[in-house]
Amino acid sequence: MSQEIRNLEPKTLWNKFADLNAVPRPSKKEERVIEFMKNFGNSLGLETFEDEIRNVIIRKPATPGMENRKAIVMQGHLDMVHQKNADTVFDFDTQGIDMYVDGDWVRARGTTLGADNGLGVATIMAILESKDIPHPAIEALFTIDEETGMTGALNLKGGILQGQILLNLDTEEDDEIDIGCAGGIDVTATRGYNEEEVPESSVGYTITVKGLNGGHSGMDIHKGLGNANKIMNRLLFDGFENFGLQVSEINGGSLRNAIPRESVAKIIISQMFDEAYIYDMQEIISDIKAEYKTTEPNLSIEIVKTDLPEKIMDLGVQEGIIRAIYAAQNGVYKMSADMADLVETSNNIARVIVKDGEILVGCLTRSSVESSKFDLANSLRSAFELVGCEVELAGSYPGWTPNVNSEILEVLKEIYEKQNGEQPKVVACHAGLECGILGTNYPDMDMISFGPTIHGAHSPDERASISSAQKYWKFVLEILSNIPVK
Secondary structure, three states: OOHHHHOOOOHHHHHHHHHHHOOOOEOOOOHHHHHHHHHHHHHOOOEEEEOOOOOEEEEEOOOOOOOOEOOEEEEEEOOEOOOEOOOOOOOOOOOOOOEEEEOOEEEEOOEOOOHHHHHHHHHHHHHHHOOOOOOOOEEEEEEOOOOOOOHHHHOOOOOOOOOOEEEEOOOOOOOEEEEEEOEEEEEEEEEEOOEEEOOOOEEEEEEEEEOOOOEEOOOOOOOOOOOHHHHHHHHHHHHHHHHOOEEEEEEEEOOOOEEOOOEEEEEEEEHHHHHHHHHHHHHHHHHHHHHOOOOOOOOEEEEEEEOOOOEEEOHHHHHHHHHHHHHOOOEEEEEOOOOOOOEEEEEEEEEEEEEOOEEEEEEEEEEOOHHHHHHHHHHHHHHHHOOOOEEEEEEEEOOEOOOOOOHHHHHHHHHHHHHHOOOOEEEEEOOOOOHHHHHHHOOOOEEEEOOOOEEOOOOOOOEEEHHHHHHHHHHHHHHHHOOOEO
């Protein structure tokens, strides 16, 4: 860990972030960071415990003179998205994040940074440790598994939290205050297929799509970024339609909430079509690169001749699944009619696996309107059921309905304008903040979300702005001093 990170201002924030990022914390493998956080709370002599699902709660009394203010919950999630570049050797299960300073940005070498939501968690740790920052009574809520299922928030029971106001620190633009968010649901299609022998007089190829930006499948879904699974499927469709291409394996994408950056397919072509196929692919690749020249300048599509695979897919199943993926909605489905520039409903075709007689297609469907969420999910389900897939709709979580009359919202707006000379953007976001879920069991809690500027979340290009962190820290301190009275 470079000392340059620990020397950044505010030191207390960046030091806590460095401490946190030294602990491996991929989603669903939070055991070490849970123990780290419990040890941290206990070392401060604060009431520290975990609930049944292993969320960690730490309570700190109000500082002198702040006892008459409403108690607050400061909330962030412990887990981080684990994504790395194809050429990066890194084990998220055992290694801490290797960070460095690049101008105004903190980055990681070849991996996600974990600023989502590590900077929020580090903020809370710094406040808990502080001895000279005025604040009301605080409950620090550190949830688990936000990135792959919202498991911690979904399983937090009512009656545990005592605070009246919740400050969620998981927003990624420092000029925004979030008062609403989208819900989501996982759509997973699976089916088996018969493996067949490779015909004689065949040629083997490996197709690789890489170099895409990737990104958050909610916050970045409107940016026109390339989806490696859709691009690969387009190539396979053309090869099948025109040259009888047959698939052996596909491995595309990874996490449901990350726009897929890479896909690899092993295929065969009859020798008689070999030259024509390559000529045709060169034209299609040129077209695709031209389409994405602005949003994906580093897109790479390679078709390399390789040894023949051992087996190929049953042709009928192959045709069905390629057509279903082509037909399946990806990207923005509907914009909000009520809020300018807000995506209402979207889908991310996150994972496509074809191997050893089994097919898996995994999607994450999001919407701020519950009925629209299920409408799109059922549309996807229908497309895949038509080609013999079993489709599971699982992990549904609700959105967060904006409360424009929020008391804490008015406090934050006033402070932001005083500090920055302009009004903040009061928005709802197309991502899954935990506020909507927590509000189910705590309906009377006044909730708000804000945070420092983080770009490229869920991708190895993730980076956190140093100047924004300074601005955000001052904002946090002023908010804590101005929490409404009981």
